[in-house]
Amino acid sequence: MGEDVRIIVDGRAIAAPQGATLLQAMLDAGLDIPHYCYHPKLSIDGSCRLCSVKIEGMPKLQIACNTTVRAGMVVHTDDPDVAQTRRGVLELLLLNHPLDCPICDKAGECWLQNYSMRFGSRVARTVEPRRKHGKRLDIGERMLLDQERCILCRRCVRFCREVSASGELVIYNRGDRSVLDIADRRLDNAYSMCTADICPVGALETKDFHHRLRVWFFTQTASVCPTCANGCNIAIDESHNRIWRLTPRRNDAVNDTWMCDAGRLNYRFVASPARLRQPLALRDAALVPTSWTEAIECAAAHLLRVRDAYGGGTLGALVSPHLTVEENFRFGELLRVLGTKQIAMAVARGPSDNFLIKPEKAANARGVRELGLVSGADDGLGSLIDAVKAGRVKALYVCGDDIVRVLEAPRLAALLEALELLIVQTLEQVPAFARAAVTFPTTTFAEKSGVFVNFAGRAQRIMAAIVPPPGWLNDGEIFTALLNAVSSRQERFNPEAVWAHIVDSTAQFSRLTLERLGTQGAPLSPAGAPAAGQAPAT
Amino acid sequence: MAARVKKVMRPPPRIADWHSAVALLMGFWVTFRHLMVNLFGFSRGRQDFTVYYPEQRFLHAPALRGMPVLVQMEDGRERCVACGLCEWACPTSCITIFPAETDDQVERYPRVFDIDVSRCMFCGLCEEACPEEAIVMSRQVEIAAYSRAGTLWHKDDLLVPVAKLKTRIDYLRANYGR
Ligand code: SF4
Ligand code: SF4
Ligand code: SF4
Ligand code: SF4
Ligand code: FES
Numbered sequence: 061m062g063e064d065v066r067i068i069v070d071g072r073a074i075a076a077p078q079g080a081t082l083l084q085a086m087l088d089a090g091l092d093i094p095h096y097c098y099h100p101k102l103s104i105d106g107s108c109r110l111c112s113v114k115i116e117g118m119p120k121l122q123i124a125c126n127t128t129v130r131a132g133m134v135v136h137t138d139d140p141d142v143a144q145t146r147r148g149v150l151e152l153l154l155l156n157h158p159l160d161c162p163i164c165d166k167a168g169e170c171w172l173q174n175y176s177m178r179f180g181s182r183v184a185r186t187v188e189p190r191r192k193h194g195k196r197l198d199i200g201e202r203m204l205l206d207q208e209r210c211i212l213c214r215r216c217v218r219f220c221r222e223v224s225a226s227g228e229l230v231i232y233n234r235g236d237r238s239v240l241d242i243a244d245r246r247l248d249n250a251y252s253m254c255t256a257d258i259c260p261v262g263a264l265e266t267k268d269f270h271h272r273l274r275v276w277f278f279t280q281t282a283s284v285c286p287t288c289a290n291g292c293n294i295a296i297d298e299s300h301n302r303i304w305r306l307t308p309r310r311n312d313a314v315n316d317t318w319m320c321d322a323g324r325l326n327y328r329f330v331a332s333p334a335r336l337r338q339p340l341a342l343r344d345a346a347l348v349p350t351s352w353t354e355a356i357e358c359a360a361a362h363l364l365r366v367r368d369a370y371g372g373g374t375l376g377a378l379v380s381p382h383l384t385v386e387e388n389f390r391f392g393e394l395l396r397v398l399g400t401k402q403i404a405m406a407v408a409r410g411p412s413d414n415f416l417i418k419p420e421k422a423a424n425a426r427g428v429r430e431l432g433l434v435s436g437a438d439d440g441l442g443s444l445i446d447a448v449k450a451g452r453v454k455a456l457y458v459c460g461d462d463i464v465r466v467l468e469a470p471r472l473a474a475l476l477e478a479l480e481l482l483i484v485q486t487l488e489q490v491p492a493f494a495r496a497a498v499t500f501p502t503t504t505f506a507e508k509s510g511v512f513v514n515f516a517g518r519a520q521r522i523m524a525a526i527v528p529p530p531g532w533l534n535d536g537e538i539f540t541a542l543l544n545a546v547s548s549r550q551e552r553f554n555p556e557a558v559w560a561h562i563v564d565s566t567a568q569f570s571r572l573t574l575e576r577l578g579t580q581g582a583p584l585s586p587a588g589a590p591a592a593g594q595a596p597a598t
Numbered sequence: 599m600a601a602r603v604k605k606v607m608r609p610p611p612r613i614a615d616w617h618s619a620v621a622l623l624m625g626f627w628v629t630f631r632h633l634m635v636n637l638f639g640f641s642r643g644r645q646d647f648t649v650y651y652p653e654q655r656f657l658h659a660p661a662l663r664g665m666p667v668l669v670q671m672e673d674g675r676e677r678c679v680a681c682g683l684c685e686w687a688c689p690t691s692c693i694t695i696f697p698a699e700t701d702d703q704v705e706r707y708p709r710v711f712d713i714d715v716s717r718c719m720f721c722g723l724c725e726e727a728c729p730e731e732a733i734v735m736s737r738q739v740e741i742a743a744y745s746r747a748g749t750l751w752h753k754d755d756l757l758v759p760v761a762k763l764k765t766r767i768d769y770l771r772a773n774y775g776r
Binding site: 167272273 | 680696
């Protein structure tokens, strides 16, 4: 893009890049210009006419979304004509709009509600009955359509053509007979729920969030999707200390304004009743609930026993690609103190596409590699398995249950059979780990803060949205408690401090302070051999 | 948007507003008047000065804001569609609603509708916020309970048949410009 051009809007000078649309320039300058059909990540449609503005030298009002900025352009958005046009557009949209607000999932974040209250007229002049159309239509595996609520902005139609490239949605008929519907196939693409985000009204609704909770009760927390290595930026909607919905957050370097349906729906495990709520210890071949203190003491004693009997080299570890960089760094410290050499990582893989969905189904595999905890094409897994089989590794500390999905059951069973000591940290009780001496519950992405590194090497922050029960230790705190128990250290786990330490000590993370990561993240420094004296953990 | 200013006429100040001695005397006069009425009122045809609660109950005026209750329609269902506006309007946050879907045409109903009576301050904002005339301030004022759990009214406790609430609903329509 060339030089910035300067334009005057309502007497205020704003600068915009050459070739930008006027609407985007005004929005970027912080002006609140009402618009429906324009979306920064979709083609221009120019169908709603709500963004009309007065431009000096042009006889009629122009739609700002389809006007390119020109140097010296003088624009008025506070003109009575503009106000009247907005009022008119909104009145026409409301002619046939049902009075569904009390039962509409979009209420509270609906652009029609907001603009009508701000720019519309408070009186309805119509006497004709409203148009009747399909309601609560089941148009896809995860989507519902209410044709009466649709304002025909065609955002969803363009999304299906341009972004998901599947073209399920079309508008039939013309003029006031126009109606949105699915064409020859149902709206089942892998990104279908994004249409509910971009629909300015409640015409497209997700089944998952249908009649669940009012959006005004939510506290939004900026975070990152934990489901695959792409690391789509998300907002966690929390209320009553529960997650109700995940929605994509704009990040042009990662996911634009989209996320996949699988990622969006992957939040219920956080409140799953199957989750472990207490550590378990093996007593007489049965796993019994135990207190946190006891579990830490027991695990530390077991680890020390094996180390003292056979040496630190016989301790192996499987690190988790779901834990944050900080937690894994602390785990690395613990392993170094214990003298562990065999460290590996198991990452479950699944389907991918060439848009957002990545094959590695974990958010922080790259972060673990960047810390230098694991190496090799298979992240050291093969070598660890060989070492266990050969009896060189007698104890294994397993974080996460990815290994269950990576190794077939008989191989995994044979592997765990050969061990003398197993300590695991999992979300739910896993039958394969029934012999674990100690089982710690692990903490989900929504209950802690930290940093994930996505597949492309972009470090992004996650933030705690819900509060775990009192007395709970998150993964970093478990590692720290163990570290304190096996050494003479007296540390606490403070992710910010750990991150600051990582930034100071690891070349790839240098200069990436939390302030710099902000809500949009930042790319790691170009990978290079860590300088001498900065060797990462182990 | 500039706030619109509405000028209201106030009555001109009276002498009593300025002179505390006068105000004091006026207060004494009120007390004295009540004393006289109570002493000699029977002879003037007044029957009762005391409502013998709970044997007798006073039928409050429809303007009274008692316990907020949910309107139950003739078919037994609640009129509420769980829109959450009362929950939002409530200054004491004593309403808790969890919506759910129904096959019915209204699509939505409150799966859970709780009011914590011990926190309600009978302000009536929930009633004003409701777009469905589904929550109204009843004349129910007997809300004491033996336990804290008893002060949490659930949906079944709150439902009152619409016929019993007619007075208040009529009052609302007449006075709230609906
Ligand atoms: S369903 Fe929503 S996004 Fe699609 S055309 Fe209608 S209003 Fe626009
Ligand atoms: S593409 Fe990956 S990171 Fe993005 S939403 Fe889907 S699972 Fe999450
Ligand atoms: S009367 Fe006021 S305090 Fe009581 S439930 Fe209604 S809004 Fe809340
Ligand atoms: S405002 Fe009325 S309809 Fe909405 S939740 Fe409250 S009682 Fe129900
Ligand atoms: S936003 Fe410009 S015409 Fe719709």
